[in-house]
Amino acid sequence: MASRWSLSWRERPAEEAALLNPAFCGELIARATKDYQRLRGNAFPLPLSFVVLPLILHAPTLAALPGRADTTFATWSAENEALLADLPERTLRLRPISREALLFLAQHSALTLGADGLRTGEKPLKLAAKPAASTRDVDDIRRAAALLGRWFANQGAPVQILQTMGVTP
Template structure:
């Protein structure tokens, strides 16, 4: 549990690399990109529990590179071919849970998202994600593209519970109520 308390440190006490990759603005942007991709494919809210998969899948280089190139790939078949990659997802979900929560709260406070009993949907003031940042790296660009892909991919899956089960994520362990 010590690593979970690490994310409760004040930002000035965190390493610079951590501040760059795990700050609420960047992680919130990734969640917003996933939500935008999801909403373009589905007329429903993104299931709340799936928001906790975004950062562990998009930020981890090995997982990001193993993800399918097309959003219509069946999750179960992809998972069957990538069991080694998926074996570490539950730990990463637990480790990044505080970061995901902080990013969701940040987006909610901005009015960019709305969280209700149906899940997560675009808020009154969704983030504008069309402009390319003036300064970026290839890795960050890849992370951003992956976040959008995740939204489209999640929208093509029939049940969010099956996605969570396939990744080995147990909601009770995460402390998430759906």
């Protein structure tokens, strides 16, 4: 029996195909990468790219994210422990989608992957442009992706970030 992720896009449920398509998910990871790289001056750690989608595509977690990147990460994680309890499982479930998005970005030279992590590629996505047709929910998700990049840039080592959220690197 085929995995749901090995189905062609035409065979996937329409809602799933629309929300979890590689272009959109790749845009979200690219937004986090861009803001992380801008603030930190370093590549975005690859392991952190796998928690971007599980954090911002889960409506309750998205709603609980802070409004500012200078919010204390450990305090926020402790206050939102119940939301983060299933983050490891969500991360595993969305791992194929994250991989597909990363592959999409690499194939289009929007991101490059090096030993130190992800960097904006030769043909970066035009992230400042606001799409002509968008919804408030999608705009909130896009803003949250950039926020995660800035927030992660203000934290310690990636392993500490992941462990604080209960995800094993």
